[in-house]
Amino acid sequence: MNRLDLIIRKGTVVLQDECRQLDIGIRNGKIAALGENLVVSEQTPVYDAEGLTILPGMIDAHVHFNEPSLGHWEGFVTGSASLAAGGCTTYIDMPLNGVPPTVRLSALELKLDAAEGQSHVDYALWGGLVPGNINELEGLAQAGVIGFKAFMSCPGGEGEDIFTEVDDETLVNGMKEIARLGLVLALHAESEEIVSKLAAEAARAGKRSALDFIATRPIAAEVEAVNRALGYAKQTGCKLHFVHISSAEAVQIITEAKVEGLDVTVETCPHYLALTDVEVERLGPLAKCAPPIRTAEDQARLWAELKAGRFDIIASDHSPSPKHMKQGDFFEAWGGISGAQSSLELMLHEGHLRRGVPLPELARMLALEPAKRFGLYPRKGEIAIGADADLALVDLAGSYTLQESDLLYRHKQSPYVGKTFNCSVKATFLRGVKVYERGVGVGASLEGTWLRHSASIGGGLDG
Numbered sequence: 186m187n188r189l190d191l192i193i194r195k196g197t198v199v200l201q202d203e204c205r206q207l208d209i210g211i212r213n214g215k216i217a218a219l220g221e222n223l224v225v226s227e228q229t230p231v232y233d234a235e236g237l238t239i240l241p242g243m244i245d246a247h248v249h250f251n252e253p254s255l256g257h258w259e260g261f262v263t264g265s266a267s268l269a270a271g272g273c274t275t276y277i278d279m280p281l282n283g284v285p286p287t288v289r290l291s292a293l294e295l296k297l298d299a300a301e302g303q304s305h306v307d308y309a310l311w312g313g314l315v316p317g318n319i320n321e322l323e324g325l326a327q328a329g330v331i332g333f334k335a336f337m338s339c340p341g342g343e344g345e346d347i348f349t350e351v352d353d354e355t356l357v358n359g360m361k362e363i364a365r366l367g368l369v370l371a372l373h374a375e376s377e378e379i380v381s382k383l384a385a386e387a388a389r390a391g392k393r394s395a396l397d398f399i400a401t402r403p404i405a406a407e408v409e410a411v412n413r414a415l416g417y418a419k420q421t422g423c424k425l426h427f428v429h430i431s432s433a434e435a436v437q438i439i440t441e442a443k444v445e446g447l448d449v450t451v452e453t454c455p456h457y458l459a460l461t462d463v464e465v466e467r468l469g470p471l472a473k474c475a476p477p478i479r480t481a482e483d484q485a486r487l488w489a490e491l492k493a494g495r496f497d498i499i500a501s502d503h504s505p506s507p508k509h510m511k512q513g514d515f516f517e518a519w520g521g522i523s524g525a526q527s528s529l530e531l532m533l534h535e536g537h538l539r540r541g542v543p544l545p546e547l548a549r550m551l552a553l554e555p556a557k558r559f560g561l562y563p564r565k566g567e568i569a570i571g572a573d574a575d576l577a578l579v580d581l582a583g584s585y586t587l588q589e590s591d592l593l594y595r596h597k598q599s600p601y602v603g604k605t606f607n608c609s610v611k612a613t614f615l616r617g618v619k620v621y622e623r624g625v626g627v628g629a630s631l632e633g634t635w636l637r638h639s640a641s642i643g644g645g646l647d648g
């Protein structure tokens with residue numbers, strides 16, 4: 186056998202359909218061998234993973250790292266460090282909350298400059314669709330964004346050059362153009378009409394609590410937006426990806442559209458599966474996000490959809506801010522949850538250990554489907570010969586209670602501080618290099634590279 190650079194020995198490897206105790210042989214950053222008792226020369230370094238479970242590194246398709254300009258909210262170095270510590274090896278950065286937003290080529294260049302040499306793990310980038318930028322989309326696609334994101338409700342944020350929601354005309358025309366480019370449109374689906382009306386009513390009535398906020402963004406607002414977008418997708422042939430879906434109702438509508446043949450995928454986030462409105466009341470603005478976290482019954486129905494295999498992708502929607510913006514009046518506070526470091530552990534704890542979701546099924550939503558949907562497959566997304574050796578080594582008996590000091594975010598806040606996880610990420614490998622080890626921390630080198638989507642038309646990944 187050819188020389189190997191590293192063998193990861195005797196871990197329980199999560200494959201597409203089963204888990205098996207295997208050795209993983211790595212050469213030049215790729216998985217070169219998978220087998221029982223791989224034979225190696227005495228010089229080959231060995232990492233003993235006996236007792237550990239090895240998943241493909243998570244691909245977090247939804248993070249907001251806020252650079253350029255708002256690196257004091259979160260940045261590539263700190264955000265990617267938290268991901269490495271959470272078993273994530275690739276992320277896709279959203280086009281908003283940095284200034285300027287990634288809605289034109291010059292902004293993409295600033296984003297790329299901010300990211301270069303600053304990431305612990307690999308990354309790809311979203312472009313944005315906003316009113317007035319349809320003629321920018323082709324340039325962004327050719328430059329290598331993996332798709333476009335649009336908001337159907339107001340994204341929030343203050344300042345001149347910020348991301349804004351689409352009107353229906355922009356949405357339809359944008360979909361036509363994105364269909365032509367062969368990319369996916371990711372949608373934040375909440376009806377602005379419904380939520381702004383309810384928010385104005387709440388304000389008039391002096392309603393300011395967490396539960397009041399949740400009531401201004403009902404499931405009906407999500408359902409209306411999803412239905413409308415699906416109608417436009419039918420009309421334009423645009424591929425859609427619904428981000429952070431919070432209700433079983435919306436999942437059911439999207440599932441029907443899939444059955445009808447629409448090219449549509451659906452994502453949810455760990456916070457909708459791990460938290461309820463009761464906890465939002467207790468945690469306050471720390472747990473504020475849109476769409477909001479809902480009732481225990483809504484959450485149970487979301488789990489039922491997940492167990493039925495109806496979600497394609499699980500992503501963090503890590504959207505942090507400085508601490509002072511996550512305090513005080515619930516309606517005024519920043520909407521967005523800081524949770525990226527805990528995504529994989531939350532899904533293992535809440536999904537696998539507590540609810541029996543099989544590990545290959547979790548790996549499908551956390552790595553395989555995002556890789557396939559956004560042009561990263563087969564280089565990324567599964568543990569297979571020829572793929573990048575991107576691996577999350579987890580201890581499914583490694584119970585610990587999350588402390589603020591464990592967090593690697595720029596701002597050490599998370600709604601999960603104090604939560605006991607019955608599992609923990611022990612080590613993370615990016616292209617065969619250990620970028621995180623529990624108890625040691627993240628490595629000093631910043632080896633994450635940009636995964637440039639190669640040409641719009643036809644798809645696929647460069648390099």
Ligand SMILES: NC(=O)NC(NC(N)=O)C(=O)[O-]
Nearest residue numbers: 249340373474475504520521
């Ligand atoms: N401006 C934001 O980052 N918004 C995000 N905020 C949430 N989800 O509360 C999002 O993705 O909608």
Ligand SMILES: [Zn+2]
Nearest residue numbers: 373428429475
């Ligand atoms: Zn959103």
Ligand SMILES: [Zn+2]
Nearest residue numbers: 247279502504
């Ligand atoms: Zn988001």
